[in-house]
Amino acid sequence: MRLIGYGFRRHATYWAAAAAGAFTNTVFGILRAYVLIALWQARPGLGGYGVVEAVTFCFLTQAYIGPMQVFGGGLDLPQRIRTGDVALDLVRPASLQLWSLSEDLGRAAYLFVARSVPPALVGALLFGIVLPPGPATWAAFMVSFVLGVVVSFGWRYLVALATCWVIDDRGLSVLSMILTTFFSGLMLPLVIFPGWLGTLARALPWSAMVQVPADVYLGKTPVAGALAFQAFWAAVLLGAGALATAAARRKVVIQGG
Amino acid sequence: MVRTYLLLVWAWTRAAAQYPVSFALMTVGGFVASGLDVAVIWVIFTNTTSLGGFDLGEVMFLYGTACLSFAMADLLFGNVDRISQHIRAGTFDTMLIRPVSPFVQIATERFVPHRIGKVIQAAAVLVFALARLDVSDGRAWMIPVMIASGTVIFTALWALGGAAQFLLTDAPEVANAFTYGGATLMQYPLSVYGGELVRGVTYVLPLAFVNWQPGLYVLDREDPFGLPYWLRFLSPAAAAAMALVAALAWRTGIRHYRSTGS
Amino acid sequence: MIEVDRLGRTFKVRGTVTHAVQDLSFGVEAGEFVGYLGPNGAGKSTTIKMLTGILAPTSGRLRVAGLDPSRRRTALARKIGVVFGQRTTLWWDLPLKDSFELIRLLYKVDRGAFRRRLDELCALLDIGDFLATPVRQLSLGQRMRGDITAALLHDPPILVLDEPTIGLDVVSKAGVRDFLRRLNAENGTTILLTTHDLGDVERLCRRVMLIDHGRLAFDGTVADLRAIVPGEASIEEAVTHLYLSSRRSPRTPPPRPAQDPPSVTA
Numbered sequence: 041m042r043l044i045g046y047g048f049r050r051h052a053t054y055w056a057a058a059a060a061g062a063f064t065n066t067v068f069g070i071l072r073a074y075v076l077i078a079l080w081q082a083r084p085g086l087g088g089y090g091v092v093e094a095v096t097f098c099f100l101t102q103a104y105i106g107p108m109q110v111f112g113g114g115l116d117l118p119q120r121i122r123t124g125d126v127a128l129d130l131v132r133p134a135s136l137q138l139w140s141l142s143e144d145l146g147r148a149a150y151l152f153v154a155r156s157v158p159p160a161l162v163g164a165l166l167f168g169i170v171l172p173p174g175p176a177t178w179a180a181f182m183v184s185f186v187l188g189v190v191v192s193f194g195w196r197y198l199v200a201l202a203t204c205w206v207i208d209d210r211g212l213s214v215l216s217m218i219l220t221t222f223f224s225g226l227m228l229p230l231v232i233f234p235g236w237l238g239t240l241a242r243a244l245p246w247s248a249m250v251q252v253p254a255d256v257y258l259g260k261t262p263v264a265g266a267l268a269f270q271a272f273w274a275a276v277l278l279g280a281g282a283l284a285t286a287a288a289r290r291k292v293v294i295q296g297g
Numbered sequence: 298m299v300r301t302y303l304l305l306v307w308a309w310t311r312a313a314a315q316y317p318v319s320f321a322l323m324t325v326g327g328f329v330a331s332g333l334d335v336a337v338i339w340v341i342f343t344n345t346t347s348l349g350g351f352d353l354g355e356v357m358f359l360y361g362t363a364c365l366s367f368a369m370a371d372l373l374f375g376n377v378d379r380i381s382q383h384i385r386a387g388t389f390d391t392m393l394i395r396p397v398s399p400f401v402q403i404a405t406e407r408f409v410p411h412r413i414g415k416v417i418q419a420a421a422v423l424v425f426a427l428a429r430l431d432v433s434d435g436r437a438w439m440i441p442v443m444i445a446s447g448t449v450i451f452t453a454l455w456a457l458g459g460a461a462q463f464l465l466t467d468a469p470e471v472a473n474a475f476t477y478g479g480a481t482l483m484q485y486p487l488s489v490y491g492g493e494l495v496r497g498v499t500y501v502l503p504l505a506f507v508n509w510q511p512g513l514y515v516l517d518r519e520d521p522f523g524l525p526y527w528l529r530f531l532s533p534a535a536a537a538a539m540a541l542v543a544a545l546a547w548r549t550g551i552r553h554y555r556s557t558g559s
Numbered sequence: 560m561i562e563v564d565r566l567g568r569t570f571k572v573r574g575t576v577t578h579a580v581q582d583l584s585f586g587v588e589a590g591e592f593v594g595y596l597g598p599n600g601a602g603k604s605t606t607i608k609m610l611t612g613i614l615a616p617t618s619g620r621l622r623v624a625g626l627d628p629s630r631r632r633t634a635l636a637r638k639i640g641v642v643f644g645q646r647t648t649l650w651w652d653l654p655l656k657d658s659f660e661l662i663r664l665l666y667k668v669d670r671g672a673f674r675r676r677l678d679e680l681c682a683l684l685d686i687g688d689f690l691a692t693p694v695r696q697l698s699l700g701q702r703m704r705g706d707i708t709a710a711l712l713h714d715p716p717i718l719v720l721d722e723p724t725i726g727l728d729v730v731s732k733a734g735v736r737d738f739l740r741r742l743n744a745e746n747g748t749t750i751l752l753t754t755h756d757l758g759d760v761e762r763l764c765r766r767v768m769l770i771d772h773g774r775l776a777f778d779g780t781v782a783d784l785r786a787i788v789p790g791e792a793s794i795e796e797a798v799t800h801l802y803l804s805s806r807r808s809p810r811t812p813p814p815r816p817a818q819d820p821p822s823v824t825a
Contacts, residue, residue, distance in 0.1 A: 075489055
């Protein structure tokens with residue numbers, strides 16, 4: 041808990057960057073909203089969403105970009121692996137993975153305030169967005185949101201640790217960004233993806249970051265099933281992360297890099 | 298200045314070519330990453346046959362021309378958005394003590410030819426669109442004109458964003474909202490946006506001249522917003538005006554540059 | 560070579576105005592070797608940045624090699640070499656020789672002259688062994704010699720060095736000093752050097768300028784500097800004396816122009 045607070049305060053010092061990020065998210069939110077409005081005017085009720093719901097979806101996804109780090113990054117780990125400082129982290133008594141997760145949750149909490157709320161407010165003012173029907177949905181959404189951040193962390197942590205084995209990590213981060221932006225629902229709601237592509241996209245872990253929390257917010261999906269889906273992917277990714285950490289410790293600490 | 302630019306680009310390309318695997322991966326990465334936008338358009342058109350009154354071929358044409366201009370500007374001058382990194386790291390000081398315009402130096406610094414991946418992707422989309430459309434020979438001349446003008450407009454936008462970073466060293470992302478945001482805006486027919494926004498990008502920040510106005514001429518379409526017909530031929534003038542404003546802003550930015558640290 | 564007349568530079572930081580340099584006047588003749596001293600934050604780096612065209616002055620007149628640095632930056636760049644001790648002007652992950660090649664392109668030095676000049680500098684600074692090594696793998700001493708070479712490839716008549724010996728070991732320091740002395744003596748290059756190392760000043764500079772609180776506090780020969788403290792004072796004692804006395808009275812009037820006999824106004 042203290043670590044979460046530390047992560048929050050550490051990122052709070054970069055308020056100018058967060059404000060700029062919020063501005064950018066808002067601008068892109070507006071542009072995407074227009075495109076979705078045009079689509080939903082051509083096809084009312086598409087994917088079970090109304091126009092206002094589609095616009096809401098659009099601003100929700102923009103609001104997730106900061107906390108979920110949809111474009112990747114957010115962790116110091118690759119930098120520390122490149123400089124070799126990771127050896128110090130791996131021999132600490134605390135688990136590197138839990139340590140990073142706490143800090144990441146703190147970062148996400150701060151960015152939720154700084155980067156998620158402003159685009160949502162602007163969206164509400166310019167286009168009007170829908171609110172969850174009641175406190176139960178709000179609560180479910182907050183749980184789903186946190187689970188989304190954990191899934192996002194699980195994935196980014198794996199990508200970051202891969203820097204231990206891959207020589208050029210830039211290619212990997214580009215690949216991760218492509219997968220995440222496309223299959224999370226950031227660019228378009230996954231509900232309008234056609235046929236098998238839609239089925240596949242909705243089953244993959246990235247949908248737990250954007251599409252599922254948005255559907256919980258909009259009340260478009262049974263809450264229990266959605267949270268279970270997110271928890272499943274969180275567990276799988278964190279488990280894989282733990283295995284990868286053990287392997288990294290063997291490689292870095294025992295073999296000496 | 299052009300010669301120096303080319304020499305520097307060539308020197309950095311040779312440096313990048315020493316890591317061929319990385320180079321190839323990044324080129325493919327750029328190709329695929331920008332291909333995502335096409336995937337989005339494709340998904341949209343699996344759900345509808347027309348967006349904002351334009352069909353798939355026309356949307357792809359507008360997308361292809363906007364992206365080709367943007368990708369060219371990005372390839373040639375996109376590095377300019379790293380200026381705040383250079384300012385913070387103090388390397389901008391180094392550029393100022395050299396006998397070459399800092400704009401050319403930043404644009405070529407670590408020039409990465411893999412951005413060519415985006416150019417190829419955009420060109421492929423444009424070819425696909427032109428194959429679906431039936432553009433009359435009498436109107437096709439506008440296509441190279443609009444791509445050249447668009448490249449200048451986006452380059453000017455990069456330069457303006459770069460100049461703004463002299464003031465906003467802590468928040469270079471604000472400039473991104475205009476450069477990448479501008480590119481994203483132009484990927485769709487402007488008819489999907491609100492009238493205010495469209496007038497803004499016609500008369501204030503003339504992005505509409507990248508592909509929309511000349512595109513209406515090539516596609517031989519009515520202007521959905523009823524703006525004057527002659528605007529379609531003004532792309533080169535808009536590009537020249539943007540370039541002039543950007544050059545002035547850049548010079549002002551450098552005059553107000555405050556070197557940091559010791 | 561360098562004419563500075565009532566030069567001033569102010570910075571505004573959140574409403575408060577600081578005078579980094581104020582009312583600074585001095586001249587440097589061709590072939591001089593001048594040490595430019597001052598405590599941290601005195602305005603040394605700001606002066607150097609104005610002389611090299613990186614910063615525009617807020618007041619006063621400035622000419623370097625007959626040019627106004629901030630307005631004729633690119634023309635001036637061909638006439639001066641600049642070395643920053645705290646940061647490199649080389650490209651971090653390129654081999655040294657590739658950095659030199661880029662500099663050749665930037666300065667449009669023709670291939671023949673470049674090769675001759677590089678061979679000469681290689682021999683004098685002993686950098687031949689690590690020309691193929693990426694800059695990030697060089698030791699500080701090697702990197703500094705690389706930086707000095709890079710600053711001289713276009714054969715400038717003026718060389719400005721900002722703390723070139725900072726962090727160097729005894730042997731590297733001696734090598735750099737020896738080279739600078741020869742460059743000044745044999746080539747006639749005008750050299751302006753800022754440093755905290757008074758050994759540099761003692762062994763190299765005929766003339767010393769000392770800046771404090773943005774103003775010139777001393778301008779004269781090393782012997783004059785020693786003479787301001789009675790008895791057989793070391794240069795350290797003299798400089799300490801000046802730093803402390805100017806701290807007591809920060810509003811010292813500017814000294815007479817540099818061409819006049821040395822003066823102390825602290």
